[in-house]
Amino acid sequence: MNSEDDLFYNDDDSAHEMDDDDDDFVEMGIEPEPTSTNEKTDVEVFLYEVLTTEQIVQHMVDCIKEVNTVVQIPATTTRILLNHFKWDKEKLMDCYYDGDQEKLFLEAHVISPFKKTPNAKKRTTRATSAAVAASVQQEVTCEICYLALPATLMTGLECGHKFCIQCWTEYLTTKIMDEGMGQVGTISCAAHNCDILVDDATVMKLVKDPKVKLKYQHLITNSFVECNRLLRWCPMPDCGHVVKVQFFDSKPVSCNCGHIFCFACGENWHDPVRCMWLKRWIKKCDDDSETSNWIAANTKECPKCHSTIEKDGGCNHMVCKKCRFDFCWVCLGPWEPHGSSWYNCNRYDEDEAKKARDSQEKSRSALQRYLFYCNRYMNHMQSLKFESKLYASIRLKMEEMQQHNMSWIEVQFLKKAVDVLCQCRQTLMYTYVFAFYLRKNNQSIIFEENQKDLENSTEHLSEYLERDITSDMLVDIKQKVQDKYRYCESRRKVLLDHVHEGYERELWDYLDSA
Amino acid sequence: MANIATARIKREFKEVVKSEEVAKCNIKLELKNDSFTELRGEIAGPPDTPYEGGNFILDIQIPATYPFNPPVVKFVTKIWHPNISSVTGAVCLDILKDQWWVTSVFDYICLSFQALLAAPEPDDPQDAVVANQYKESKDEFKNTARHWTYAYAGRPTASAEYDSKVEQLKNMGFDEHKARVALSTKHWIVEQAMEHILS
Structure with missing residues (x-):
């Protein structure tokens, strides 16, 4: 299982040829051409690197290898563990050596590679190699398609749930293509209520369609970038580059496509305002809270039933269409006293009406x-x-x-x-x-x-x-x-x-x- | 992969027919055509619920990608339930959405539906009107649901009061179903229900 040929990213030979020179950092500056001599405003020392998709895959492989030099488990299991820890290698190491390993594997939804029964392992390998098929002619029913098939056509994960290869392929294809592997970016075993995750090696072995394989690679790469604090996709549409920094900060970075953005929030570079306030601002501009602000500023509420009323004529004697309450648009008090000889709108400055006017004023x-x-x-x-x-x-x-x-x-x-x-x-x-x-x-x-x-x-x-x-x-x-x-x-x-x-x-x- | 779908449905059918739970809980399943793309299910309202005594017909559409994608199920029988639309019969159930497992089978679906009838989830509603009523006045909800079970699902006994109110509006020339919906929505107050139909 830990042979590297099983790993999906090794299917693509070009990944090996990529230069993974980590020292290849570019000094940044927001000027495309810093010709001016004393312009140093934005040119601070913030080191970053722009990576292509291939380089990102290589970077991911390197992370896995680095962990595997210490932790001797299959690389494909390592990836699931790293994903579980949001690619924080130190945290994984800490938990692996200080904590309860069984619990760790359980929480990451993988079967501990040390717990494998030799029997189960043999069966897995046998199921995949057609050579030994002839000897085993026992028929088993696949729980998905309900067909009785020779045991050699059945396969599964370490959890022991076996399904036929065709169903597995179809299951994985649906998960990858239709559901994009859901919110969590993982696929679990097809058996009811089994949460053991399918590893990359198994996916690559069972999925044959190159289109599906490619999509899977994209999804894996995406989840790698998304949950890694030191990486961010260039937000430009169709730009497949990733910016990799040495420490997380709100600083401008310039992608190979020419787009300059804030590493921390992904928006256009927004000095002098900080990410947090910009985020609030964008949200404010985007959502229709301004519609309600308009309503608040341009309409009044019936003092009795609180229906929203927009005045469309000059007369200040309002009659609520809904509850038939008579009131004064100016002071929001009842209309009745206004009609009498001692009409004076100011006099009816009752607290209630005053409050209503104040809040109107405020909004x-x-x-x-x-x-x-x-x-x-x-x-x-x-x-x-x-x-x-x-x-x-x-x-x-x-x-x-x-x-x-x-x-x-x-x-x-x-x-x-x-x-x-x-x-x-x-x-x-x-x-x-x-x-x-x-x-x-x-x-x-x-x-x-x-x-x-x-x-x-x-x-x-x-x-x-x-x-x-x-x-x-x-x-x-x-x-x-x-x-x-x-x-x-x-x-x-x-x-x-x-x-x-x-x-x-x-x-x-x-x-x-x- | 339609052949997987067909083969599987054929087998599931046999299982369902044999299943003990089917006999006990009154679940029925039959094909609507020969192409195995549409099924008709029937479940009995669970005991000690307002649905007791009723039989509810389900329309089950099988996608070509079954069982890798869940079937689409809706109620044909009109029902008053927070998680089932009283207008379309559409159901919001997690096991038919993100909690779908390729190994889920029809009797499991039917049993889940019965469980849903027994334990509504008003906080995740499909029908907001029903959900509101369920939260605000449990008794009124129960009575209304019971009445609907009588009117549409073949429950033998009826509430005389509700029935006469529906009759009253019907005699005034309103459509019976519309009258029932309006009364159910407007706390069985005849005047308000009338206004509701006319507005």
Whole structure:
């Protein structure tokens, strides 16, 4: 069983040829081209590596091998154990040597490889090799298809439940193709209430269809990446790369496909706001809690039966359609006194009505506050999308300049300017998320000043690149553009440094209610 | 793999016919056509439940990938139960979803259904109206379910009160089933049930 040829990942010979050079780390930076000399804002020492799917498989095999140099059990069992411990090798070792091994195997849903009865083992091997089949002609009924078949056609796991090979294959295929191996990423024995897991070697032996095998490899690889803290799939659609880091942190990583994302949360790189707040923000924007906010801000409830009412006319004498209660839209008190000669809406400031108005007021201002930040966030996001058009027009400009005796290297400043513009837009976008959850204090005022400066300088750069550039002399452009983007860069650095310093010195207070 | 499905159903059939539990608990199973893709099951309402005395017909659709995928089962007989839709007869049962085992057999399914009739799970409802009633007023639920068993599943005795209320609405020109649903939903208050039908 522990022969490596049984393992599914060895089916693919190319996996062996992959270079598994662990020292091949890339120093990261969010700039695609860090040409500027003193730009070190985001370039901190955060080592990471981008792996292809093949390399990931190799990495998984290496993890298993590493454990197997110490623990002498079949590699395929090791994988199940490692998966059980979310690929934390140390934890597995600790439990394996310090704890109750029987309990460990039980919890991981495998039969202890030391407990095998020699009899059962022999039968398993015999069932698979057709050579000895002739001698055994005893017929057994398969519990799945109910056909009586020779014992040689039956197979199963160490738990002892035997089914015919055809049914096993069909069972595994259904589990892999239809159910994607469910939430847990494992397949258990087909017998009723048996939770012993099917190992990779068995799957690879029984499944013949290459498509199914491939899907199984994908599922295994996926569960390996998903439950490993130091690995993350590139979130770009159809990008099969995985980023591997040395320690878990919220840092930007750049995939081979060019996508830059936060390693900790997988979102676009979102400095200065932290993952936790961004997550809350995205959730807030996504779910329809804003619908209920709108209802809260634009409608009132009948004071008696609490039906939601939207006013569609001028008259403040409201009659609830549902419970027929007469009330005043302004003070939410009963209408009756309003009709008499001593009509004075203010006088009926009963506590109840006042409370209703207060809460209405509150949700209305909360909605306005949210819309304020959301608008600005969305606006920068939209602009960021439009900048891709700018790249095209700037490229034309660069070609034009090259025809006027400027070298290729000399015109690169223009591309750099658009790069900076995009970075600033992205940073600005996330400053609004940060600001939304920020409680006002002295530091937050400084932050808002920095935000204002960055926004101003970014808009200047944007306007120049999009419009004024056409009217200027080619010779003047370079100086102007460089001045502008360098200023933007410096404003961006100032803002980010200030926020980071605030994180370090715990200067930021948050609004939990937002 | 339709041949596995056919072979297995044929065998299961024999087992069911022979099975002792079948005789005891009044489970019946028959083929609806020769292609083994549709079965008709019949289970007796378990004793000491509002379903006692009734016979419930099940429609069982066998997928071509059976037994690797579970059969689709629904109630043909109308029934008042938190986990069974009073409109469509659709059932929410884990053994027909993620808890399906390839070795599960029909008598096991039928027995599970009987168990479900005996022990509803209102926290995981299929029919929210019934589940609500079950949680808020157990007695009303029991009476309603008993009445439905009488009306649709052949229970011999009836509650005179409920029956006369249905009759009352029926005489006013409302469809009998609609009247029953409305009354069951509206706590057997005739006026509210009428409003419910008309709204």
